[in-house]
Amino acid sequence: MSIKTANQETLRGLTDGQPVLVDCAPAAEAFGLADRTVLHAGPPLAWDRACATVQSALCCAVRYEGWAPDDAAAADLIHTGAVRIGPCHHQAAVGPMTGIITPSMPVFVVENRAHGNRAHVTINEGLGKVLRFGANDESVIERLRWLAREAGPILGAAIRATGGIDLRALMAQAVRMGDDMHQRNVAASALLARRLLGPLARSGADPAALGRVADFMGANDQFFLNLAMAAGKALTDPCRGIADSTLVVTMARNGTDFGIRVAGLGDRWFTAPVEMPTGLYFPGYTAADANPDMGDSAIVETIGLGALAMAASPSVVRFVGAGGFQDAVRATEEMAEICLGEHPHFRMPTLDERGTPVGIDIRKVVETGITPMINTGIAGKIPGTGQVGAGVARAPLACFAQALEAFAEGRQGKMKN
Amino acid sequence: MSIKTANQETLRGLTDGQPVLVDCAPAAEAFGLADRTVLHAGPPLAWDRACATVQSALCCAVRYEGWAPDDAAAADLIHTGAVRIGPCHHQAAVGPMTGIITPSMPVFVVENRAHGNRAHVTINEGLGKVLRFGANDESVIERLRWLAREAGPILGAAIRATGGIDLRALMAQAVRMGDDMHQRNVAASALLARRLLGPLARSGADPAALGRVADFMGANDQFFLNLAMAAGKALTDPCRGIADSTLVVTMARNGTDFGIRVAGLGDRWFTAPVEMPTGLYFPGYTAADANPDMGDSAIVETIGLGALAMAASPSVVRFVGAGGFQDAVRATEEMAEICLGEHPHFRMPTLDERGTPVGIDIRKVVETGITPMINTGIAGKIPGTGQVGAGVARAPLACFAQALEAFAEGRQGKMKN
Numbered sequence: 001m002s003i004k005t006a007n008q009e010t011l012r013g014l015t016d017g018q019p020v021l022v023d024c025a026p027a028a029e030a031f032g033l034a035d036r037t038v039l040h041a042g043p044p045l046a047w048d049r050a051c052a053t054v055q056s057a058l059c060c061a062v063r064y065e066g067w068a069p070d071d072a073a074a075a076d077l078i079h080t081g082a083v084r085i086g087p088c089h090h091q092a093a094v095g096p097m098t099g100i101i102t103p104s105m106p107v108f109v110v111e112n113r114a115h116g117n118r119a120h121v122t123i124n125e126g127l128g129k130v131l132r133f134g135a136n137d138e139s140v141i142e143r144l145r146w147l148a149r150e151a152g153p154i155l156g157a158a159i160r161a162t163g164g165i166d167l168r169a170l171m172a173q174a175v176r177m178g179d180d181m182h183q184r185n186v187a188a189s190a191l192l193a194r195r196l197l198g199p200l201a202r203s204g205a206d207p208a209a210l211g212r213v214a215d216f217m218g219a220n221d222q223f224f225l226n227l228a229m230a231a232g233k234a235l236t237d238p239c240r241g242i243a244d245s246t247l248v249v250t251m252a253r254n255g256t257d258f259g260i261r262v263a264g265l266g267d268r269w270f271t272a273p274v275e276m277p278t279g280l281y282f283p284g285y286t287a288a289d290a291n292p293d294m295g296d297s298a299i300v301e302t303i304g305l306g307a308l309a310m311a312a313s314p315s316v317v318r319f320v321g322a323g324g325f326q327d328a329v330r331a332t333e334e335m336a337e338i339c340l341g342e343h344p345h346f347r348m349p350t351l352d353e354r355g356t357p358v359g360i361d362i363r364k365v366v367e368t369g370i371t372p373m374i375n376t377g378i379a380g381k382i383p384g385t386g387q388v389g390a391g392v393a394r395a396p397l398a399c400f401a402q403a404l405e406a407f408a409e410g411r412q413g414k415m416k417n
Numbered sequence: 418m419s420i421k422t423a424n425q426e427t428l429r430g431l432t433d434g435q436p437v438l439v440d441c442a443p444a445a446e447a448f449g450l451a452d453r454t455v456l457h458a459g460p461p462l463a464w465d466r467a468c469a470t471v472q473s474a475l476c477c478a479v480r481y482e483g484w485a486p487d488d489a490a491a492a493d494l495i496h497t498g499a500v501r502i503g504p505c506h507h508q509a510a511v512g513p514m515t516g517i518i519t520p521s522m523p524v525f526v527v528e529n530r531a532h533g534n535r536a537h538v539t540i541n542e543g544l545g546k547v548l549r550f551g552a553n554d555e556s557v558i559e560r561l562r563w564l565a566r567e568a569g570p571i572l573g574a575a576i577r578a579t580g581g582i583d584l585r586a587l588m589a590q591a592v593r594m595g596d597d598m599h600q601r602n603v604a605a606s607a608l609l610a611r612r613l614l615g616p617l618a619r620s621g622a623d624p625a626a627l628g629r630v631a632d633f634m635g636a637n638d639q640f641f642l643n644l645a646m647a648a649g650k651a652l653t654d655p656c657r658g659i660a661d662s663t664l665v666v667t668m669a670r671n672g673t674d675f676g677i678r679v680a681g682l683g684d685r686w687f688t689a690p691v692e693m694p695t696g697l698y699f700p701g702y703t704a705a706d707a708n709p710d711m712g713d714s715a716i717v718e719t720i721g722l723g724a725l726a727m728a729a730s731p732s733v734v735r736f737v738g739a740g741g742f743q744d745a746v747r748a749t750e751e752m753a754e755i756c757l758g759e760h761p762h763f764r765m766p767t768l769d770e771r772g773t774p775v776g777i778d779i780r781k782v783v784e785t786g787i788t789p790m791i792n793t794g795i796a797g798k799i800p801g802t803g804q805v806g807a808g809v810a811r812a813p814l815a816c817f818a819q820a821l822e823a824f825a826e827g828r829q830g831k832m833k834n
């Protein structure tokens with residue numbers, strides 16, 4: 001297949017798949033996550049290379065599952081391999097920031113109805129001391145237990161009663177309402193809450209429990225982020241393995257490495273040291289408090305959202321410290337230089353209905369030296385600090401250079417055969 | 418007081434009041450709407466001068482209340498004065514399009530906590546055959562009965578349980594999300610639904626009834642319009658009577674006349690024949706099907722929303738057939754020429770956080786000849802047709818010229834004394 005044809009096929013997959021929210025169920029049940037396994041964000045990561053924030057979250061996850069009484073014992077289990085760790089991305093899942101998933105955690109299930117594959121993601125925990133930012137005290141574990149005991153089952157029942165919620169349509173509407181779907185998800189979160197209002201009301205669940213779930217969802221403007229990520233995972237997974245395509249299908253970070261995967265290069269990761277985001281810090285914090293960039297959330301940039309959709313989201317550009325409206329437009333225009341196409345569904349009213357740029361081509365990245373921008377939350381580097389700011393990170397050029405080299409080698413190999 | 422000082426006081430009232438949604442209750446109970454009374458939109462209107470759409474809605478309202486068995490008998494009751502009709506605006510109320518309110522209809526109650534006054538508005542009926550567009554068959558009456566029997570009480574209980582919902586904050590957020598709050602209210606509607614999710618869940622109401630109310634709210638992207646109108650009414654009423662102020666505090670239409678009221682000119686209406694909106698028609702309809710402009714909804718333009726906030730709402734500019742993003746910016750800039758200030762709370766991210774223009778000054782309107790634009794729904798002129806399109810209407814210049822003349826006469830009178 002020609003690269004051009006292959007890339008068109010990938011682009012169709014990235015943009016015309018049909019991610020539908022169909023369930024919320026424990027990870028063990030939803031995608032068979034094995035006992036004594038903890039998933040994390042980004043490319044594969046050995047315990048010794050993990051940053052303190054990720055290590056802290058991994059230990060908390062082990063304690064949450066009751067596999068160890070304290071962090072030292074938890075670390076030992078991971079170190080000896082008695083508890084296995086591995087990337088979410090290897091198991092049809094994604095996770096924000098530290099990206100922790102364990103078997104008993106409830107996960108949203110997003111089915112790509114154009115392909116039949118599914119993707120999974122945890123329920124967003126909200127702000128403050130949360131596992132995804134490496135907090136690991138009792139309050140974190142208590143919230144995780146409540147999510148598993150009460151919120152997950154109630155949300156699952158309501159979602160199943162809908163027969164499936166079309167996330168592409170919901171996200172397209174939210175982009176029209178100023179969400180970039182990475183650092184700003186207030187529109188999508190509110191649209192989802194409105195969509196679930198009826199099914200939740202009819203669920204017959206205990207009013208007090210229903211009220212707690214409703215308040216939890218309603219208080220979190222980033223509630224939808226995880227679902228946008230699962231939609232991205234559901235859309236990109238079928239594109240992994242489209243031979244001869246140079247489009248990026250994964251961007252993910254684990255706090256140590258930034259990794260990408262490319263449609264035509266299958267399951268192989270191309271990694272480089274992750275960079276620091278630049279942005280705005282919450283009161284009391286500075287760049288010195290920041291952890292290097294983390295999380296699977298960059299999957300949303302892979303499908304034309306986040307920083308690529310900056311022009312659609314003039315509110316987010318200030319939040320991430322990237323200037324004003326014209327800077328937002330410039331960011332989207334810069335990203336268009338490294339993308340193959342414009343999104344047929346995610347349209348920007350501020351640019352007279354142009355689609356967001358989508359389909360990052362490793363050839364264009366290497367040729368122009370323009371690296372993908374990512375709208376990201378900034379975690380504190382001391383475990384338990386939580387989020388200290390929001391900003392823009394750049395994917396390291398080295399990942400794309402390596403991938404292009406591997407791609408070229410593959411083509412030469414094929415020609416020889 | 419100098420005009421300048423008076424206008425600054427009015428501007429503060431228009432922008433810094435605190436509209437809070439506190440209840441939903443029958444109009445008779447909420448603001449003492451008298452038996453055998455039907456309120457309508459716009460300035461005062463005699464039955465004989467009402468357009469067919471308004472007459473149809475008035476008759477339907479009389480039948481809904483059980484005061485007459487058919488339209489002929491209903492018309493007779495109104496004609497003889499056995500049923501009184503009068504403007505919503507004279508009773509601390511507002512209504513969209515035909516603007517009908519009768520004593521048993523549930524109304525939202527919005528309290529302006531900066532002044533203690535309250536404003537009232539019906540629950541938005543949704544699209545299709547609805548009373549506000551002059552439809553008057555049994556399905557219309559059945560929906561009105563359901564609103565009174567089931568939706569009103571459930572919404573009232575949930576709203577009371579919140580202790581009050583700050584509408585100014587919610588509207589400011591929705592403006593950031595692309596609502597003009599007149600022809601586009603999807604963000605505000607979804608934010609309100611999310612806010613009510615918890616209180617509704619905890620209400621303990623019958624799950625099936627709760628489900629019907631949730632579905633009804635969730636299916637209507639214009640659900641919030643009526644609340645924006647009540648917020649506008651609650652903010653503008655205390656400004657009526659600020660001596661020496663030339664700012665507009667009411668703009669309203671009844672399908673026959675366009676009327677304005679001015680802060681410094683008390684309760685006096687200045688009217689002129691209402692104009693036809695220009696815009697886009699739904700499939701199957703043309704300008705020949707359109708009713709002249711109608712409704713109290715132009716109150717939102719009076720507080721700096723609707724067409725005045727067009728630049729914040731690049732999606733609405735297409736819906737009302739007013740061009741693209743740059744046209745939206747130009748519309749807001751044109752409106753700024755006739756306004757005293759910029760809104761301190763309703764900020765437009767597309768214009769780098771500038772506030773929407775607010776405080777229409779009759780002197781500036783007459784001096785420039787620029788008349789206020791209004792983003793409006795277009796009703797069919799044949800009763801029962803419903804909405805046939807959406808567009809932009811202009812307030813007639815004559816209203817402002819008359820008001821300015823009256824203002825000048827008043828000043829001269831004072832100087833003589």
